[in-house]
Amino acid sequence: MESTSSQAIITCKGAVWWGGGEKDVSVEEIEVDPPQATEVRVKMLLASVCHTDLLRAKGIPSPLFPRVLGHEGVGVVESIGEKVTNVKVGDVVIPTFIGECQECENCISKETNMCLKYPPTFNGLMLDNTSRMSIRGQRLYQLFSCATWCEYMVVEENYLLKVDPTIDLVHASFISCGFSTGFGAAWKEAKVQSGSTLAVFGLGAVGLGVVSAAKMLGASKIIGIDKNGMKKAKGEAFGMSDFINPIESDKPISVLIKEISGEMGVDYCFECTGVPPLLTQAVEATKTGKGKTIFMGAAAADEDFVQVRFRALLLGRTLKGSIFGGLKARSDLPIIAEKCLKKEFPLDELNTHEVSLMEIGKAFELLKQPDCVKVVVRI
Template structure:
């Protein structure tokens, strides 16, 4: 008979307020009936982690940081039947019940039963994590920059134990969001043209998705010249650095496409002024722009004529990927090394050096910072 799980004392990266991050000793309680407690093995930094310490998506502090990562289940609640101790899992911030109206639809990944947790709490509106007697909030539905974390079992995906841990972390959010935007949201067609604004991990995922689904011209746009080589590694055919020209990014895209613009554009930066640019870069009448970049602004400017002339703008969470059925496909492709994910791995830190990671992400040659949790 297995022993009853007890509270665990461990280390985690905690944000006490805007910009105030410290590694603290915390307490992680045992999982409740439908939950699992996970020993994190590897985590990584996504742009949303940067915005979270700036107050987006919420300002519930103290906050246990991190939402990308992979770990092994340490204990399970007594109602969990599809997972067991020792399983390697990816925490997700969106679930998939496979039964609600949205899940059975082919139109959206926004599960109504297990939605995005904007409050930073588990589905029962409580937390299993505390620091100095205070409740700890998550960024979304989990906290991966912690040696141990608790998540509802419906927000984790079991993966093959032989998968590369860093690569599994990359596809837990950033890369998969971009890949999904090309695959599930834009629905890139064979022979089409695609523009990708921003060549971080999300943008490189979008480039990879566009290539995999048959785009013949993939234009990457970034002000960082060092991203040219990374983009080409994932399938980019053309590179635009807007800082090299007095023209707008959309004008430069049109110059490469006989004045027409592209079939699809994918905005990955979260820079508000690029929303209109991403639309203007697409074809009049049929162009489709996917917005996946997240900044801290809640109201975005949009040029009237950019969308009035028949273009489509679509917002997206997690690139339109369903957290079980679609993410499992991405995991399989990752396991088969169909993506050059090693190109994303540029820096590594320990949990104790988490504040160093925030400096590393500012460096021009940085794509992903891996946090070694072991």
């Protein structure tokens, strides 16, 4: 394919974090290089905010600064490298957390979405350990495979998914990470069965994704747990059957779940908060011998090491970690995108606040508001 890569460096606006915490941000002129052979330069249209962005702004788990954050979003392809085959200039695309080569041992096995060739990237750089962004001659780090809180970014083509151009742009941004992570956890990781019971710890975008998938898969009881009472209505909109606010009781959450689901507990638990003590509660709330707990919440650095009661696992329960909900970028995410296009999810319920790129400093404060689920960033 003939290259359509522009050789020009683009100067544009980007939200730069300098390492002093979530408030140490300035929207500045940055330079974005042309895409290399298998890369794509994307003009961002819209982005959204995830709690993982908040952790990275604080330098957790690695203080990589200066940094342009954002990993959820949607944009249009501005230019491509000479070896790019999956997208063309003008395509509407969303970034993905991981790639899928469909050739490595893990991709062929169908047992995991952890592609060995295109894994999650945590060093803030491209696959060749260089950056395509800079400010006043200084290298800029991105978040994972991308940095969506800027007007332009460069992404390896295998971390992009082409979507229908008529898709709601806000919805497209939501499925690029958070909502899809939860949906995939119920669908691909736990493989929720019709008639089963489950509990979801945390009713943010990830937890509501779990609820949505569980409802579609025919779960008979879907229990949502959140200390924010305002999340009850959100959970019900996505299909939740029961709600627990743990601050309203002195009993352990696992006991409250068993009281609702029967003394044996639920078939599945999903830990979406990253709060370490809740992991034991989630495991103990599942059925002895066959209960499954999936955890995907991102914890702070000093909480990386968690404890789960030995007996809880010894009695036959399963605890499994999940990246991007077990979704494969090419095989599975297009299915969610199609459902999104058909409005099969009430994703408008997630959109509670909006800011412009120039107002990005307000985003994290809004995320802490009790009525906030997602913050949309208008680029």
